[in-house]
Amino acid sequence: DQQVKQNSPSLSVQEGRISILNCDYTNSMFDYFLWYKKYPAEGPTFLISISSIKDKNEDGRFTVFLNKSAKHLSLHIVPSQPGDSAVYFCAASLKSGNTPLVFGKGTRLSVIA
């Protein structure tokens, strides 16, 4: 059973507009969530994280929102740039339990100039 779900395999957005990537999770015990970005032929790199005690975390153009009651998080990229084109993975962990990350299947974002 998939504990972290990214239901959109791909997303296409025009340069300068907002990109919204979504992620749902089923395990209510998860208390730490991350987004990773992956370019072709490279390993994933950490982008932004959020603890379950918060509902928003912002870092430059990237903002992650957490809705615990809906077990849903989203990554907003504003404004989107062509260099943001990549696969984005959502991940979750039971931080207090020292458990490894559980990843979603990823969403491929294409930012069109």
Place this chain on the structure above:
Amino acid sequence: DAGITQSPRYKITETGRQVTLMCHQTWSHSYMFWYRQDLGHGLRLIYYSAAADITDKGEVPDGYVVSRSKTENFPLTLESATRSQTSVYFCASSPVPYEQYFGPGTRLTVT
């Protein structure tokens, strides 16, 4: 150079052969991980290690063997490779299990 490296970056092998993928990190991180990435499946955890001589199974451990005799190395061995093990393999390390720093990956093809 500091960081995490994987070797080889590309490997083609035949069904039934043993193959070992290497992972080396220079951060002295306690935790190390092996993932495979397949289309439609995302990143799936194969094995992880909390410290030297401590390893645990992940989501898809069958057909794989790991060892960790030194903190900085975490080799992954496919004892008898199968076509279903054709994949991109990523090693990661971290000081804690909920933040991971990934290597560049090894693309393995089993013919």
